[in-house]
Amino acid sequence: MTALRYNTADLQAWAEFSGDFNPVHFDLARAARLNLKAVPVHGMRVMLDVKAALFQEARRREWPEGALVFKAVLRAPVLRNAVYRFAIESRGNGLNFTVADEERNTPCMTGHLRPLSTRNGSQRESIGICGGEHAWHSFSISRAERAAAIALWPATSHGPASAWLLLDALLFSALLRQPGLFAQVSDFAGFACARSVDDLMQHATVLQTHHSTVISAEIQRVDIDSTSAYGEADAIRCDIDTPVITGSGQEGCVVQATLSAYAGTQFLLRTTVALMISPLSSSAKQLEQRENV
Numbered sequence: 426m427t428a429l430r431y432n433t434a435d436l437q438a439w440a441e442f443s444g445d446f447n448p449v450h451f452d453l454a455r456a457a458r459l460n461l462k463a464v465p466v467h468g469m470r471v472m473l474d475v476k477a478a479l480f481q482e483a484r485r486r487e488w489p490e491g492a493l494v495f496k497a498v499l500r501a502p503v504l505r506n507a508v509y510r511f512a513i514e515s516r517g518n519g520l521n522f523t524v525a526d527e528e529r530n531t532p533c534m535t536g537h538l539r540p541l542s543t544r545n546g547s548q549r550e551s552i553g554i555c556g557g558e559h560a561w562h563s564f565s566i567s568r569a570e571r572a573a574a575i576a577l578w579p580a581t582s583h584g585p586a587s588a589w590l591l592l593d594a595l596l597f598s599a600l601l602r603q604p605g606l607f608a609q610v611s612d613f614a615g616f617a618c619a620r621s622v623d624d625l626m627q628h629a630t631v632l633q634t635h636h637s638t639v640i641s642a643e644i645q646r647v648d649i650d651s652t653s654a655y656g657e658a659d660a661i662r663c664d665i666d667t668p669v670i671t672g673s674g675q676e677g678c679v680v681q682a683t684l685s686a687y688a689g690t691q692f693l694l695r696t697t698v699a700l701m702i703s704p705l706s707s708s709a710k711q712l713e714q715r716e717n718v
Contacts, residue, residue: 429474429509429524431466436505439470442577443598447626458705459630465502468633469597471524471534472497473590475511476638479520479538480586482513488540493645496637497536501526509533541639560664562605566595566686567660588647589640589694592661596684596696599663606668606682610702615675628704634679635699644693662687677703 440446445467449455456464476495483493503509508527513520519539525532574595578587600606601622611619619625664685672678680702685695 427478427511428527429471429503429511430507431470431503431505433505435470436464436466438577439467439473442574443467443469443594443601445469445598445601446623447631449626449630449632455630459502461502461504463504463506465504465632468497468499468503468534468636469594471503472636473594475522475524475534475536476538476590476593477586478511479513479522482520483538490645491642492541493538493640494541494637495536495538495640497534497635499534499632499634499636501531501533502632503533559666561667562603562665564599564663564665565660566592566599566663571595571661586645589638589644592644592686592694593638593696596663596686596694597698600665600682600684600698603665606665606680609668610670610678610680613670613672614678614702614704625702629677630701630703630705632701632703633698634701635681635697637697639695641692641694643691661693662689672702675704677701 436450440450447467449459450464450467453464456462459465475497479495480493503524510525510527511522512525513522515521516537517539519537521537522535523532524534571591574591578591604621607622607625608620611625614629616625616628619628622631625631664687666683666685669681670678671681678701679699681697681699683695683697686693
C-alpha cells in the first residue's frame with residue numbers, strides 16, 4: 426500500500442505538460458461550488474502514478490508479452506494536499522487497484538490492468554482496429570511535438586512504461602484541443618458562444634469520469650529515451666472515432682471519445698475518455714451523483 430499526495434507544483438507541472446488548465450484545478454472558488462474543500466487534482470495526473478505502478482507490478486510478475494487493457498473509474502475527486510491510499514491486489518488474471526480517501530476511507534478511483542483477451546478472435550479483432558477509414562477526425566503528433574512533450578515530462582521517471590504513458594497523455598491533450606468536439610458539446614448544452622474547451626469551462630464544470638486504454642505489445646517495448654522512439658516514424662497518426670454525447674443538454678451531459686494511434690500501419694495505443702460536463706449551477710448535484718456510482 427502506498428500513500429499518494431499532490432501539491433500545487435504537481436498540478437501546475439501537469440497542466441504545463443498536458444495543456445489542461447481547467448480552472449477547477451486551480452480556482453478554490455470554483456472548487457467550492459462543488460462543495461469541495463480544496464481544488465481537485467487532474468485525474469490524468471493521478472493515473473500517471475497508478476498506471477506506472479500497475480505496469481511495474483505486471484513486469485515483476487513476468488506476465489506473457491502481449492497487449493494490455495487498463496480501465497479506471499474516477500468516482501470522486503482526489504484533492505490537493507490530502508493523503509490517499511493506493512493499493513493493488515491480484516484478481517483473476519489481472520491486477521485491481523483502489524485510490525481511497527484516507528480520512529473518509531472512501532474510494533476515489535478504482536480499476537484494473539489485465540492482458541487483452543483474444544479468446545474470441547485475433548488480437549487485431551479484439552482491439553477493434555479498423556485502420557482509420559471511418560475516423561471522425563485524424564491528426565498527427567510529430568517527432569518535434571513528442572520531443573517537446575518529453576522535455577516537459579514530470580520529474581518522476583516511470584521507466585519502461587514511459588512510452589505508452591506519454592502517448593496516452595498526448596492523446597488526451599490532443600482531445601482537449603479539438604474545437605469541433607467542443608463546438609458540438611456547446612451546441613448540445615446550449616452554450617452557443619463556447620467554441621473550445623477553454624470557452625466551455627467558463628460556463629461549465631468539466632470533469633473526467635472514466636478512462637480506458639488498450640496498450641499494444643509494441644509500445645511496451647519502446648525506449649522513450651531512444652532517438653528512434655516509435656520506430657522511424659516522423660509522425661504518429663491519430664484517429665478519433667465519432668464522439669458520443671449523451672445527457673439532458675442544459676442540465677449536463679457526458680462526452681465519450683476514443684482515439685487510436687499508429688506508427689505507419691503499426692497500431693500503438695487506443696484510449697477512451699469520458700468527460701462529465703455540468704453547468705456551474707448544477708455541478709454540485711452532478712458530482713454528488715457521481716460519488717454515489
